[in-house]
Amino acid sequence: MRQAYPECLCTAEWECEAEVTRLITSQGLDCSYTDTTLSCYLSAEWVRGDDFLSVSDGQTQRGSLDPVGVANQVLQRLNWAKNNAASPNGRIPVLFTSKAADMLWGTIQAAMNGKQVIEKASPWSDRLGEPVTSSDLTVSQQPDAGPFSCPFDDEGTPTQPITFIKDGVLQLFYTDRTIGRSLSSGTTGNGFRPGLGSYPTPGLFNLLIQPGCKSLLNLIASLDHGIIVDQMLGGGAGISGEFSVNVDLGYRVENGQIIGRVKDTMVAGNVYTALKNLVELGGDADWNGSCYTPSIIVEGLSTTGRS
Numbered sequence: 139m140r141q142a143y144p145e146c147l148c149t150a151e152w153e154c155e156a157e158v159t160r161l162i163t164s165q166g167l168d169c170s171y172t173d174t175t176l177s178c179y180l181s182a183e184w185v186r187g188d189d190f191l192s193v194s195d196g197q198t199q200r201g202s203l204d205p206v207g208v209a210n211q212v213l214q215r216l217n218w219a220k221n222n223a224a225s226p227n228g229r230i231p232v233l234f235t236s237k238a239a240d241m242l243w244g245t246i247q248a249a250m251n252g253k254q255v256i257e258k259a260s261p262w263s264d265r266l267g268e269p270v271t272s273s274d275l276t277v278s279q280q281p282d283a284g285p286f287s288c289p290f291d292d293e294g295t296p297t298q299p300i301t302f303i304k305d306g307v308l309q310l311f312y313t314d315r316t317i318g319r320s321l322s323s324g325t326t327g328n329g330f331r332p333g334l335g336s337y338p339t340p341g342l343f344n345l346l347i348q349p350g351c352k353s354l355l356n357l358i359a360s361l362d363h364g365i366i367v368d369q370m371l372g373g374g375a376g377i378s379g380e381f382s383v384n385v386d387l388g389y390r391v392e393n394g395q396i397i398g399r400v401k402d403t404m405v406a407g408n409v410y411t412a413l414k415n416l417v418e419l420g421g422d423a424d425w426n427g428s429c430y431t432p433s434i435i436v437e438g439l440s441t442t443g444r445s
């Protein structure tokens with residue numbers, strides 16, 4: 139990093155966390171598991187006069203980390219940001235990188251929560267068995283996958299592989315025991331306590347988005363014009379799906395080429411609309427926290443910015 143950009147201020151963090159989870163109940167249940175999680179984080183701050191740029195990336199894995207891969211990701215972003223470009227205005231295709239796409243999936247997680255379904259807060263409460271997104275989208279959980287996998291939930295129910303959305307069609311909501319009884323569907327093994335003083339509530343330990351085939355560079359090359367969102371400021375959309383976020387790190391694409399970094403830019407729209415207007419999923423899926431997601435190109439969103 140410093141060889142390529144000696145003027146950058148770099149920060150790196152490395153962590154190894156070992157955790158033992160044991161569940162004992164008055165009914166005689168006694169089960170436990172141990173896991174070790176490795177994580178790393180790398181950031182570079184680049185000041186050019188009045189222009190401040192911060193690029194960061196990281197990894198969280200079970201077995202091993204790839205520090206060179208993380209450094210190359212940050213270097214790639216720095217190379218793309220050498221020049222600034224005018225911000226586009228209007229409705230154009232938006233490419234969320236795998237690092238930024240989890241903003242979309244947070245809304246989907248909320249919509250599939252059985253508790254939200256019981257309370258009629260989910261827009262998908264009456265949509266079971268119906269198309270809710272583009273047919274290119276398949277969403278699942280896998281108990282043995284990723285850095286936050288677990289064999290049982292906080293109610294002692296074994297976790298299980300579940301496909302929530304298959305080819306755009308809603309298959310199932312996730313529940314704990316209480317919500318499962320209310321929905322007459324039974325528990326899906328997703329009862330987790332927010333804290334030791336709280337009752338279990340439906341939650342996900344991981345979420346996997348089935349990736350496509352193209353690399354990130356090939357996705358970019360497929361755009362005649364558009365914007366790439368790599369880092370954002372502000373919260374997610376929530377269950378309503380409505381959002382308006384500031385682009386912390388983004389790039390403008392013209393004729394399949396990145397022409398520079400965009401500043402003072404906002405992206406706004408609705409998550410549900412965007413996922414119905416899904417253009418393509420990348421083949422570059424990676425773990426972003428507990429979400430395994432590829433990059434994604436969607437339409438139907440608005441961008442505003444200063445020229």
